Amino acid sequence: MLKKTLLLALIIIMAVPVVNADRRKYVWTYQYGTIAPGAAEIEFYQTTKLDDLDSWEYRIEVESGLDPNTDLAVYQIFSQNEGESFKWDAFQFRIRHKLAQPGEFFMDPLFYFEYKRKTDLKAQNKIEAKLIFSKDIEKTNISINPVYEFFWAPGDPVHELGMDIGVSYSPNYKISIGLESSTRYEILKNEENETGSYLGPTISFATGPMFYTFGYAWGITDDSNDARARFIMGVEL
Numbered sequence: 561m562l563k564k565t566l567l568l569a570l571i572i573i574m575a576v577p578v579v580n581a582d583r584r585k586y587v588w589t590y591q592y593g594t595i596a597p598g599a600a601e602i603e604f605y606q607t608t609k610l611d612d613l614d615s616w617e618y619r620i621e622v623e624s625g626l627d628p629n630t631d632l633a634v635y636q637i638f639s640q641n642e643g644e645s646f647k648w649d650a651f652q653f654r655i656r657h658k659l660a661q662p663g664e665f666f667m668d669p670l671f672y673f674e675y676k677r678k679t680d681l682k683a684q685n686k687i688e689a690k691l692i693f694s695k696d697i698e699k700t701n702i703s704i705n706p707v708y709e710f711f712w713a714p715g716d717p718v719h720e721l722g723m724d725i726g727v728s729y730s731p732n733y734k735i736s737i738g739l740e741s742s743t744r745y746e747i748l749k750n751e752e753n754e755t756g757s758y759l760g761p762t763i764s765f766a767t768g769p770m771f772y773t774f775g776y777a778w779g780i781t782d783d784s785n786d787a788r789a790r791f792i793m794g795v796e797l
Contacts, residue, residue, distance in 0.1 A: 582623075585764045587775035587790040588742040589703045589726035592668040592694035594656050595625035600797040610787040613642045617649070629658040637676075652676040656692075667693040667704070684711040684718070701728045701738075709744070719747040726762065736764040740775055754783040770795050 582601050585591060595601055605619035616639065623633035635652035654674040662668050670692035677685055687710050694703040707722035722745065728738030743757040760777035773792045779785050 582794060582796065583736075583764070583766055583771045584773050584792055584794060585701060585728045585730070585736040585738060586703065586724075586726040586740055586762050587773055587792055588740050588758075588777070589705055589724040590656075590670070590672060590690070590692045590694075591701065591703050591726075592658075592662070592670050592692060594629065594631040594658060594670070595623050597625040597627050600624040601794055602797060603792055603794045605790065605792050607788065607790045609785045610789070611785045615639065615641045619652075621654075623654075631656050648679055650676055650678045667695045667702075669693055672705075682714060684715060685713055686711050690722075690724075699730050701726070701730070701736075703727075707744075716749045718749075721745045721747070728762065728764075734766050736762075736766075738762040738764075740777065742777060755781050756784040757781045758784060758788055760787075 582593065582595055584603075601623050603619075603621040603623070605617070605621070607617040607619075609615045609617075618638040619635050621633050621635045623631055625631045633654040635650075635654070636648070637650040637652060638646065639649040640646040652674055654672070657671045659669040659671055672688075672690045672692055674688045675686070676688070688707065690705045690707040692703065692705050694701065703726045705724040707720075707724065709720035709722065711718040711720075722743055724740070724742045726738055726740045728736045730736040738761065739759075740762050741757070741759045743755065746754045746756075748754070757780045758777035759780055760775060762773065762775035764771060764773040771792075771794045774790070776787065776789045778787050
């Protein structure tokens with residue numbers, strides 16, 4: 561049933577006429593920007609974690625602009641581990657807010673906040689806050705996202721600190737080529753802390769109103785997965 565629902569959602573996404581989708585140049589790192597007031601967009605994510613046992617996550621995100629500086633998004637998240645069944649895994653809410661207008665500071669700042677709840681009520685709640693700093697220098701973009709994540713109830717709370725960094729070059733509107741790094745430092749109560757870090761290329765294509773972005777990152781620490789890959793497709797409603 562869930563597979564049929566996801567397939568139907570993807571058919572709807574492909575069938576909707578679109579204009580001016582919100583371009584994502586990275587798959588792990590966020591750029592400066594929000595959806596315009598009254599506009600809405602659907603994004604589809606597929607994330608693969610490559611390890612001894614592979615796993616897959618699928619996200620359907622619907623986002624809309626609230627005012628010139630703020631937008632809101634709702635996610636439905638599905639997952640599957642190797643050898644297990646496909647399932648509805650979680651739902652998530654996200655808000656982004658511009659802290660200044662473009663050009664006011666050396667890097668344009670944006671605040672990001674999300675809440676995630678697993679469908680398994682025995683799993684922990686999660687909130688994530690990040691600052692998004694982004695700078696365009698002619699055809700080059702630099703984006704930096706310091707991240708804080710907090711997991712709580714049930715069980716002992718867990719804190720994570722992170723940093724996502726992306727650098728990309730766009731010779732024209734249709735293509736962007738970049739390099740991304742993503743790191744999470746997990747602070748556990750028993751002090752057996754873990755650090756997962758990843759590094760790899762990202763490429764993004766835009767076909768007028770739609771975009772397709774793919775990133776592949778190799779694990780570069782002992783606590784990392786062997787590699788992670790993510791595909792994002794965006795289309796404006």
